[in-house]
Amino acid sequence: MTVVSRFPVIEIFGPTVQGEGMVIGQKTMFIRTAGCDYSCVWCDSAFTWDGSGKKETRMLTAEEIVDELRAVGGNAYSHVTISGGNPALLPRLEQLIERLHDDGIRVALETQGSKWQDWFLLVDELTLSPKPPSSTMTTDWVALDAIVSKLTAGERDFSLKVVVFDEADLRYAISVHRRYGNVAFFLQAGNDDVKESDTTTLLHRLMRKYVWLVETVMASEELTNVRVLPQLHAWLWGNKRGY
Amino acid sequence: MTVVSRFPVIEIFGPTVQGEGMVIGQKTMFIRTAGCDYSCVWCDSAFTWDGSGKKETRMLTAEEIVDELRAVGGNAYSHVTISGGNPALLPRLEQLIERLHDDGIRVALETQGSKWQDWFLLVDELTLSPKPPSSTMTTDWVALDAIVSKLTAGERDFSLKVVVFDEADLRYAISVHRRYGNVAFFLQAGNDDVKESDTTTLLHRLMRKYVWLVETVMASEELTNVRVLPQLHAWLWGNKRGY
Ligand code: SF4
Ligand code: SF4
Numbered sequence: 001m002t003v004v005s006r007f008p009v010i011e012i013f014g015p016t017v018q019g020e021g022m023v024i025g026q027k028t029m030f031i032r033t034a035g036c037d038y039s040c041v042w043c044d045s046a047f048t049w050d051g052s053g054k055k056e057t058r059m060l061t062a063e064e065i066v067d068e069l070r071a072v073g074g075n076a077y078s079h080v081t082i083s084g085g086n087p088a089l090l091p092r093l094e095q096l097i098e099r100l101h102d103d104g105i106r107v108a109l110e111t112q113g114s115k116w117q118d119w120f121l122l123v124d125e126l127t128l129s130p131k132p133p134s135s136t137m138t139t140d141w142v143a144l145d146a147i148v149s150k151l152t153a154g155e156r157d158f159s160l161k162v163v164v165f166d167e168a169d170l171r172y173a174i175s176v177h178r179r180y181g182n183v184a185f186f187l188q189a190g191n192d193d194v195k196e197s198d199t200t201t202l203l204h205r206l207m208r209k210y211v212w213l214v215e216t217v218m219a220s221e222e223l224t225n226v227r228v229l230p231q232l233h234a235w236l237w238g239n240k241r242g243y
Numbered sequence: 244m245t246v247v248s249r250f251p252v253i254e255i256f257g258p259t260v261q262g263e264g265m266v267i268g269q270k271t272m273f274i275r276t277a278g279c280d281y282s283c284v285w286c287d288s289a290f291t292w293d294g295s296g297k298k299e300t301r302m303l304t305a306e307e308i309v310d311e312l313r314a315v316g317g318n319a320y321s322h323v324t325i326s327g328g329n330p331a332l333l334p335r336l337e338q339l340i341e342r343l344h345d346d347g348i349r350v351a352l353e354t355q356g357s358k359w360q361d362w363f364l365l366v367d368e369l370t371l372s373p374k375p376p377s378s379t380m381t382t383d384w385v386a387l388d389a390i391v392s393k394l395t396a397g398e399r400d401f402s403l404k405v406v407v408f409d410e411a412d413l414r415y416a417i418s419v420h421r422r423y424g425n426v427a428f429f430l431q432a433g434n435d436d437v438k439e440s441d442t443t444t445l446l447h448r449l450m451r452k453y454v455w456l457v458e459t460v461m462a463s464e465e466l467t468n469v470r471v472l473p474q475l476h477a478w479l480w481g482n483k484r485g486y
Contacts, residue, residue: 014461015461015467016457016461017457017461017470017471023470024267024268024470024472025267025429025470025471025472026469026470027460027461027466027467027468027469027470027471074464075464075467076461076462076463076464076467077467078467078468079467079468106468186268207478207479210479211479214259214260214479217270218257218258218259218260218270218319219319220319221317221318221319223270224258224270224318224319224320224321224322225270225321225322225349226269226270227260227266227267227268227269227270228260228268228270229267229268230475232473235450236450236453236454236457
């Protein structure tokens with residue numbers, strides 16, 4: 001008998017465009033799970049783990065999540081992104097992923113790569129986003145090595161993404177890219193002001209950051225087979241939630 | 244004996260980021276070939292075919308192109324994008340693609356899909372960009388069907404991309420997506436002002452266009468498994484050439 005699990009869900013919204021990473025631009029629904037084993041200083045979804053979103057968090061089964069996706073998104077989607085927090089804290093998430101696959105829905109998921117789950121092998125587009133020094137977190141290389149090995153052996157479509165705020169982060173990104181040379185590698189310009197509420201001010205700030213990152217990477221001989229992307233949703237909708 | 248071909252090259256630049264389509268954000272060198280069998284009213288590289296770029300066009304061998312890429316880009320790249328005009332007008336382009344592969348360089352190429360070339364099967368990331376009604380061009384569906392079939396049979400990594408300016412273009416995009424349902428499908432917001440020289444004015448105009456396209460696609464039940472992207476380079480650098 002399979003025990004039906006419940007997952008801590010803090011928000012379900014969409015369809016909207018995925019604003020970043022390997023499937024940037026994809027029309028998708030978002031499921032945001034609560035809880036994280038990290039506490040990055042610049043976390044743009046701290047409400048998933050700092051207690052402030054506790055009241056919004058509901059314990060839902062896969063079936064209930066699927067129903068709510070349908071209620072919110074109608075028939076206008078065929079792709080779902082699971083984000084957090086860190087969804088890799090949830091051991092039985094295959095119940096949700098398989099249920100979505102049954103409906104012909106593709107599933108993307110992002111995690112920092114601190115913990116393995118066997119259901120990683122079911123995810124259609126998996127992003128591992130190890131955190132650079134500016135986050136104040138420390139990477140567990142042993143865990144990350146094991147995850148990359150298993151995904152590579154499983155021939156999954158996955159990628160690495162490093163958010164870059166400064167020179168130290170860029171050096172960290174280079175070391176990640178060197179360590180996992182064959183894995184699709186994305187650099188993302190960091191949003192260092194997750195409180196700014198004026199969208200135009202934020203836009204120009206984020207664009208300057210992105211141009212800096214582009215120019216730095218273009219000049220580098222250590223970063224050649226890489227992709228450099230912004231957070232498109234932040235350019236368009238600023239720091240608002242639910243986009 | 245292989246005859247060494249010469250190709251009409253109008254510009255070689257980079258490294259820069261690919262601003263659009265299936266490998267958006269990729270660090271790449273650009274080779275732009277001269278000549279097109281179309282004359283889209285909003286063509287953003289009309290200088291490749293309207294006579295205005297004639298003086299800049301040089302007939303180069305694959306070896307000369309590879310040398311010039313190295314002279315311009317140093318050792319800071321491992322990806323090359325071939326664009327036009329329509330590079331599919333050039334029958335012996337495998338000489339260039341194979342030469343680049345010999346150096347471990349990945350090759351992307353974009354064409355409107357009006358003509359097949361056997362070397363399409365060598366391209367690492369091929370974008371077919373059939374032109375919507377606003378271009379004033381007419382799609383040759385027989386040619387496009389054949390191209391899509393051959394690329395599918397060859398198990399190549401390719402995608403369809405339709406630039407959308409208005410409602411009629413969107414209906415065209417839906418018909419393309421319906422016809423080739425299994426092919427990765429990208430929608431791109433069109434730049435309807437390739438003459439605007441004020442970058443900020445252009446940026447806000449392009450962003451409005453992109454938001455319109457995003458909102459329209461998000462509401463559609465006919466466009467679910469799609470990606471909607473801007474032209475990132477135009478947002479950043481406006482209508483300047485060489486970016
Ligand atoms: S790993 Fe992600 S969700 Fe967790 S604290 Fe860092 S940025 Fe926030
Ligand atoms: S097919 Fe491309 S290069 Fe040719 S006219 Fe149209 S937009 Fe310009």
